[in-house]
Amino acid sequence: MTSRILRPVRAGRTARPRSAAPLGARLPLVAAAVFAAGLCAACGPSSGTAGSASPTTAGPSTQALAAAAPSASATTEASPSASASPSASATAQASSSPTPSRTQSGSAAPKPARTSAAPAPARVPGPGYDSSADAQKQIDAALAAAKADGRTVLLDFGANWCGNCKAADKVFAQPQTAAILGASYHLVKIDIGGNSSANSALLRKYSPSGGTYTMPVLVVVNSSGKVRTDTHATGNPSLTADGINAFLRKWAS
Structure with missing residues (x-):
């Protein structure tokens, strides 16, 4: 009874021909397998050990980082915080430069005005007295x-x-004494050895003490x-x- 029931089923299953995949459906699979085999042959065997996290060949992420490195370097060079400020560098060069400073218009800065020179020495008369x-x-x-x-x-x-007047004249002619006279005095020589009443009156005006005068009489x-x-x-x-120089220095203005 059981065998009879199963037979038709088996017979039905055996009698049904196995349908193979159509040729058009199998060709893409075959082509994909061949293409994968070609890739493996072209890349060659992996040099990494089993279980390696990544192949030795740089992946896209590594190439992207390498490509980004120049731009990051250029950014660093262009960033004012990564290098010295151009204005600060220019300031340092300007401070160490020996060239004169210039105004904004480009012209040289005006030099400070020179102080006035010392007045020329006064004329020192020669020896002797001019009675005229x-x-x-x-x-x-x-x-x-x-x-x-x-x-x-x-x-x-x-x-x-x-004689004393001649001795004084010799000292007046010495360079050091003449320099003191020219720097601090206007010297006037007045003859009182003749008969000039006008010159005698000038002597009494500037030396009113009177009496006998010992020449030369020096009045400042x-x-x-x-x-x-x-x-x-x-x-x-x-x-x-020494004596006359000390006298002249003492009464110089």
């Missing part, structure tokens, strides 16, 4: 010059035959005509370079 000179006129000119340049006036009353007068010292009253300094 107008002593009052010479004194007035010396006082005017003293007001203009701040020097002091030195009146030298003497005579050409006076400021620019206003006021007497500062009179050797007829105080006594002459030593008629040497």
Whole structure:
């Protein structure tokens, strides 16, 4: 009974022909297998060990990182925070440069104005006394010059035959003494050895103590005509370079 029931089933199953996949459906599968085999043959066997996390050949992610590296480097170079500021570099170069500073217009910065030069030394008269000179006129000119340049006036009353006057003239001609005179004094030499009453009156005006005068009489007068010292009253300094130089330095303005 059972065998009879199964037979038709088996017979039916056996009798049904197995339907193979159509040729058109199998061709893509075969082509895919051949293409995969070709890729494996072209790449060659893997040099990595079994279980390796990644093949030795750089993948797309590695290539992307390599391609991004130049742009990142360029960004770093272009970034002002990665390098010294151009303005700071220019400032450092300008501070160490020996060239003169320039204004924004490009022209050189103006130089500071020079201070006025010291006045030229005053003229120092030569030895001796000129009896024909107008002593009052010479004194007035010396006082005017003293007001203009701040020097002091030195009146030298003497005579050409006076030995002490000749000794003083030799000292006045020495370079050091002449430099002191030219820098600080206007020297006026007045002859009182002759018969000039005008010059004798000038002596009494600037040395009013009277009596017997010991020549030379040296009188220091400021620019206003006021007497500062009179050797007829105080006594002459030593008629040497040291003595006269010390006297001139003491009363220089």
